[in-house]
Amino acid sequence: MTVEEKIVFSEATLKLFEILAEEDERVKDFLVKRFQGLPVSYTLEEWAYNYFIAHSVITAATVANPGSSMTTEFLYEGLSSPSPIDNYFLQAKAGQAVKARLVAIEGELPKIIEHYRSNQKSVLIGNLGSGPGRDIINTLHHYGDILSVKAVNIDKDKKALERGERMAAGRNINHLVEFVQEDFLKHKPAEKFDIALLIGVLCPLEPEICIKYLKIIRHLLKPNGCLIASNASKKMIRDDPFTCMIMDWMANWRLIHKEENEVRQIFKEAGYEWSGSFTDSYGFHIMGMGKMIP
Numbered sequence: 001m002t003v004e005e006k007i008v009f010s011e012a013t014l015k016l017f018e019i020l021a022e023e024d025e026r027v028k029d030f031l032v033k034r035f036q037g038l039p040v041s042y043t044l045e046e047w048a049y050n051y052f053i054a055h056s057v058i059t060a061a062t063v064a065n066p067g068s069s070m071t072t073e074f075l076y077e078g079l080s081s082p083s084p085i086d087n088y089f090l091q092a093k094a095g096q097a098v099k100a101r102l103v104a105i106e107g108e109l110p111k112i113i114e115h116y117r118s119n120q121k122s123v124l125i126g127n128l129g130s131g132p133g134r135d136i137i138n139t140l141h142h143y144g145d146i147l148s149v150k151a152v153n154i155d156k157d158k159k160a161l162e163r164g165e166r167m168a169a170g171r172n173i174n175h176l177v178e179f180v181q182e183d184f185l186k187h188k189p190a191e192k193f194d195i196a197l198l199i200g201v202l203c204p205l206e207p208e209i210c211i212k213y214l215k216i217i218r219h220l221l222k223p224n225g226c227l228i229a230s231n232a233s234k235k236m237i238r239d240d241p242f243t244c245m246i247m248d249w250m251a252n253w254r255l256i257h258k259e260e261n262e263v264r265q266i267f268k269e270a271g272y273e274w275s276g277s278f279t280d281s282y283g284f285h286i287m288g289m290g291k292m293i294p
């Protein structure tokens with residue numbers, strides 16, 4: 001019995017192994033050994049690392065800037081002719097779940113906007129660590145001519161914001177979205193937010209740091225404002241340990257996977273009243289929701 005048969009690998013992983021076996025057996029051997037926690041030589045690891053970078057734009061972009069929205073944008077949009085390794089990331093459950101998170105947010109956000117709109121004239125959303133802000137741009141696009149719902153995308157990455165500006169202009173909603181290049185932890189808003197989004201930011205952070213972030217974000221919210229913050233769940237590591245291993249190995253993506261009760265505790269300790277959560281369709285990301293306790 002081969003190693004691949006003993007461990008139950010996903011269909012996407014087996015497909016990757018099949019292609020690697022034809023192209024470079026050493027890379028496949030490295031991945032299997034690494035996953036099993038077996039020793040590998042430095043030479044083999046360096047060979048595999050270089051192979052991944054040279055054969056995958058997703059790897060190259062993520063290694064160059066591990067926290068960048070470049071990775072999430074590739075997973076949202078896909079690639080016209082992905083290499084086998086890129087195809088693996090696009091097909092793996094953990095990769096698909098990132099896109100599913102976007103879908104879930106775009107499904108829930110309008111309900112929250114409508115809740116505020118039923119009680120007040122205008123709604124202002126702060127998208128913290130927005131990347132280009134695709135979630136906001138797709139959502140506000142549906143609002144068309146409704147000028148009372150606006151958003152501010154805040155990110156320290158200028159290139160991501162420029163990308164967002166192009167996306168917003170392409171959807172004819174650039175008058176509804178402002179782009180601010182800043183560390184959101186230092187942001188002093190001209191007007192405080194009704195809704196703050198914090199998506200794909202807390203995942204690598206220990207709970208104590210998440211609490212610090214959420215306490216700072218309180219200062220960005222109106223007294224009845226709410227926060228939606230995503231975290232990677234423990235289901236992600238249980239259901240797709242192979243992709244988690246690759247991301248850790250290639251880009252030091254050591255996510256602090258959290259159960260719903262841990263996310264709720266973070267909200268509570270940061271001074272938010274828990275109003276519930278929703279997940280992506282894989283259950284790999286938990287979006288906690290809370291209202292600021294004044």
Ligand SMILES: C[S@@+](CC[C@H](N)C(=O)[O-])C[C@H]1O[C@@H](n2cnc3c(N)ncnc32)[C@H](O)[C@@H]1O
Nearest residue numbers: 069072129130131155156157182183184199200
């Ligand atoms: C993984 S991306 C997620 C982007 C987007 N929220 C999404 O869900 O597609 C994380 C983004 O957070 C930004 N970021 C992280 N910490 C930040 C901070 N303190 N201030 C501003 N931007 C930050 C990074 O520059 C990056 O664009």
